[in-house]
Amino acid sequence: MKKNKIIAYIPGVLLCIGVILIGIYLADLLGLLLIELDILPAGSASPISGIFVAILLGILVRNTIGVSEVFMSGVQYSLKYLLRAGIILLGLRLSLAEALKLGAWGLPLIIICISSGLAVTLYFTKKMNQSRRLGTLIACGTGICGVTAIMATAPVVKAKDDEISYAVANITIFGLVSMLFYPYLANVFFADAPVKAGLFLGTAIHDTAQVTGAALIYNQMYDMEKVVDVATVTKLTRNLFIIAVIPFISYLFYKNNQTSDTKIAENIPKWHQLVPLFVIGFLFLALLRTIGDLMIRKGYSAFGVLNMSAWESFYTSLSSFGSTYLLGAAMAGVGLSTNLKMFKGLGFKPFLIGLIAAFSVSLVSFILISLFGGFITL
Numbered sequence: 001m002k003k004n005k006i007i008a009y010i011p012g013v014l015l016c017i018g019v020i021l022i023g024i025y026l027a028d029l030l031g032l033l034l035i036e037l038d039i040l041p042a043g044s045a046s047p048i049s050g051i052f053v054a055i056l057l058g059i060l061v062r063n064t065i066g067v068s069e070v071f072m073s074g075v076q077y078s079l080k081y082l083l084r085a086g087i088i089l090l091g092l093r094l095s096l097a098e099a100l101k102l103g104a105w106g107l108p109l110i111i112i113c114i115s116s117g118l119a120v121t122l123y124f125t126k127k128m129n130q131s132r133r134l135g136t137l138i139a140c141g142t143g144i145c146g147v148t149a150i151m152a153t154a155p156v157v158k159a160k161d162d163e164i165s166y167a168v169a170n171i172t173i174f175g176l177v178s179m180l181f182y183p184y185l186a187n188v189f190f191a192d193a194p195v196k197a198g199l200f201l202g203t204a205i206h207d208t209a210q211v212t213g214a215a216l217i218y219n220q221m222y223d224m225e226k227v228v229d230v231a232t233v234t235k236l237t238r239n240l241f242i243i244a245v246i247p248f249i250s251y252l253f254y255k256n257n258q259t260s261d262t263k264i265a266e267n268i269p270k271w272h273q274l275v276p277l278f279v280i281g282f283l284f285l286a287l288l289r290t291i292g293d294l295m296i297r298k299g300y301s302a303f304g305v306l307n308m309s310a311w312e313s314f315y316t317s318l319s320s321f322g323s324t325y326l327l328g329a330a331m332a333g334v335g336l337s338t339n340l341k342m343f344k345g346l347g348f349k350p351f352l353i354g355l356i357a358a359f360s361v362s363l364v365s366f367i368l369i370s371l372f373g374g375f376i377t378l
Contacts, residue, residue, distance in 0.1 A: 015336065
């Protein structure tokens, strides 16, 4: 990375860090205020999440005083790369066996949620006489991994710029609402079942950043780190389906449009281009954690260097840094990059399709987790 590029990112990254620190401070301050007003008993933790406050603060700043272009490259860097780095470090919190076990057991749930999202979205797109390209983009964004899936699908179906913008706006608005409110909804229904709560957040919310934000809010509010682990593994497993779903959904698009375009296969990215590298990074650190734990159990030092206490301190410190600061800054970036003007002119029907898609995925996820979530353990 060039030196000038690094310097250009610094103001925005510092802004994101400042917003998350202010968010945490304000959340604690509001908690103290509630104690002073005798609404909460003395010694209670704040019932307000710092992540939640930081996201709202970022949205408020972006849509009132605005964010100068000086900051925007750093904000986007935080949203993209600090998010991925934070997720990778979360791999140290899980052994590879636990990650793969959860991913494998959650597969049927994830497949059904993806399938229902795709089917419902495409069905209502046709019923409402909307652009199939737009419907395909919303379907992929809702079913798989949000904006990433939209951007990967757009060139394959030759989507227009306004259709891409509409699809991104749909995913952003419904994903943002879900991120802010689903943690509380998950606690209402799955309060004593962190695996179920994590599965719900990981399958019902669209984008990776939004799932991560919701899981962090849940952890801050209800002190359940396992929810973060489960939601992260569920979402990363779901992301991998981009390899299969984009070629399939593209085939359906071309088939239903009765086109003779023989270059469709050339337009679809290669499978290795669709595998998110941060998923591989997450699994690699989970593997390191597995090997280190195994060495400790066998009576050796982890990797011949760290004793038990040093090894535990090592992976705990790194994973905490990732979840608190890297992911926290990324969540501030979510707020600072949310320009509400992008929703202007969306139109009622595309908005309604996005709403139906989001609701159907959430409903299917809730029903399946309520019925079968107890069989999935970590």
